[in-house]
Amino acid sequence: MSIFRKVTATIALATMLAGAATAVSAQETLLRSSDTHPDGYPTVEAVKYMGELVKERTDGRIGIEVYHSAQLGEEKDTIEQTQFGVIDLNRVSMGPFNNIVEETQVVSLPYIFRSIDHMHKVMDGPIGDEILAAFEPHDLIGLAYYDGGARSFYNSEKPIKSMDDLKGLKFRVMQSDIFVDMVNALGGNATPMPYGEVYSSIQTGVIEGAENNWPSFESSKHFEVAKHYTLDEHLIVPEVLVMSKKSWEKLSPEDQEIVRTAAKESVTKMRELWQAREAESEKMVREAGVEVVKDIDKQPFIDAMKPVYEKYVTNDKLKDLVARIQATE
Ligand code: BDP
Secondary structure (H helix, E strand, O other), X not given: XXXXXXXXXXXXXXXXXXXXXXXXXXXOEEEEEEOOOOOOOHHXXXXXHHHHHHHHHOOOOEEEEEEOOOOOOOHHHHHHHHHHOXXXXXXXXXXXXXXXXXXXXXXXXXXXXXOHHHHHHHHOOHHHHHHHHOOHHHOEEEEEEEOOOOEEEEEOOOOOOOHHHHOOOEEEEOOOHHHHHHHHHOOOEEEEOOHHHHHHHHHOOXXXXXXXXXXXXXXXXHHHOOOEEEEEEEEOOOEEEEEEHHHHHOXXXXXXXXXXXXXXXXXXXXXXXXXXXXXXXXXXXXXXOOEEEOOOOOHHHHHXXXXXXXXXXXXXXXXXXXXXXXXXX
């Protein structure tokens, strides 16, 4: 987006929202929350649930309205809007934060987590808290982490049974340099682009594929145009719920506490919804005739990531984080 279009979009959005955290009545504050996913998706439902908790605990003074289905824009743009205070809350993958909050890079490294359990242990503990705190100098308050499963490659051309099969195929990645280098190191060609453009780009052959978890592969309908899915599980990237620091500072310390606690409590709900949705999405996608390659030797993929780690894990802070994540049992 050009600067001009971006500024125009920001003004348009600001006008549409008539100022974030609008005072609906003398007493009521409505926080606007953005999500790229459709209504009913676990992240959308979890933030709605958080909203119910907040409303109950503030006797209706504060509410949350979730703008799902990318109504407020694509992630990269909504992140900026959240930093500006035009959007109050935003549920996003950690990936698009990589070029803003350096610490998010470590949890976006391919194969950094050995399993979902390993990811939970790290993110639920002191390392997770440290990374949440790292958002604040960037005008954002990190509230809680949600699950994003494991991401794997899908494409329209052929089943991928080894790294060799990725050669020459063009894959869309989220807008972060790490993912570009990741795909290139595996022998494919990476094209960063907004999520909303992926379906038509595969359909028209601009790219051959992308990568994502079961629920996103299903809800985005990418499975209709990419019939080959290989469970190489190269990324387990947590998702994060952030609040605009500007909106946060408008709340009293008591209300901040209520919002933070409700966000943390919505995590359990999210994980339940996520597990159920993963199973449903897998069933739906398999029934639609997608060919799934499940048994793939991941070791060559893991080995190929060495240059990616070397390129991104450069300073002591990041080296220390990576070492501590790897040492977490
Ligand atoms: C999904 C994430 C979402 C990202 C999307 C993507 O939940 O935040 O926008 O992937 O690939 O899994 O862009």
